[in-house]
Amino acid sequence: MKVNNKILMAIDFGEQSVFAIDYALYFASRNNSEIILIHVIEENKMFKRLFGISSDDSYKKKVEDAMREIADKARAKSNIPVSYMVAVGKPYEEILSAAMDLQPQFIVMGKTEEPSITQKIMGSNTSHIINESMYPVLSVRGNIKIQEIAQGEMNFVVPLDLTKEAAEQITAAIEYGKLFDARIDLLTVVTGDSAAAEVHILTRMHKAKQVIEEAGLRCTTHTVPLTERTVAETIVHYAADRKAEFIIIMTQQELDVIDYFVGSTANDLLNKSEIPILSVIPWGNADETVFNHFVDPLGVLNISKGPHK
DSSP: OOOOOOEEEEEEEEHHHHHHHHHHHHHHHHTTTTTEEEEEHHHHHHHHHHHOOHHHHHHHHHHHHHHHHHHHHHOOOOOOOOEEEESSSSSHHHHHHHHHHOOOSSEEEEOOOOTTTTTOOOOOHHHHHHHHSSSSSEESSOOOHHHHOOSSSSSEEEETTTTTHHHHHHHHHHHHHHHEEEHHEEEEEEEEHHHHHHHHHHHHHHHHHHHHHHHHEEEEEEEEOOOOEEEEEEHHHHHHHHTTEEEEOOOSSSSSSSSTTOHHHHHHHHHOOOOOEEEOOOGGGGSSSSSOOOOOOTTTTTOOOOOOO
């Protein structure tokens, strides 16, 4: 499926979603894309009463005025085409519907939800969008300014679990590497102490690097031993040191039963990383894919499935 030069940016008027606009503007400037802002009005009479709004029409007008102001400010600071839309309904349903219509390069979500100590369940809207969108979702949290990590050559960190959907993740890395002329930084966190296992990992990492370079991209490979940090913390620390623009992960690798869940490592990354996370669902979770299926001449990435035809 061909994507358009559009970035869909969800706005909930929270501080984080407004802060994340700078990320959308930066990536749009790197690829001559336009940005479409979307806010979804939920039916909530109590919320409207709190703001002293007496009718649906007056509330929608206030929202449209606020969205117009945000779009105007974004255009003024960047000269990038920025438009907006306002929908009514369930946020995740309307955002997914807008994505299907617009076919964007990705969806940007300013993530403010924090999990409780006893659960690893993300906010339902964010989780639905990450798990159900065939278009990658860029989650932005924290307060790191894009100018602090965007220096010179673009660098995308791709933490690989070579036992899972490595081919799909490499395909996403190639597509987005080409889109932004970025270097791909392959990372594997080594959790065992077996010399034979490490040799196997290094061999496959080297061959994965060859696949990426044959696609015309620059690529580096790194292995990092797991020490006192968790896998997610190790990846976050590494990406911060590398000043990566974003980290590309696959979601729904470990738990497929309930839509509200993503794999535990992916979930930890989404909740802890202040480097933006680009989430891509496996091909098996979507009827179509936005990525082109590449040929793996080395046969090393365990391509057991491809895009649905």
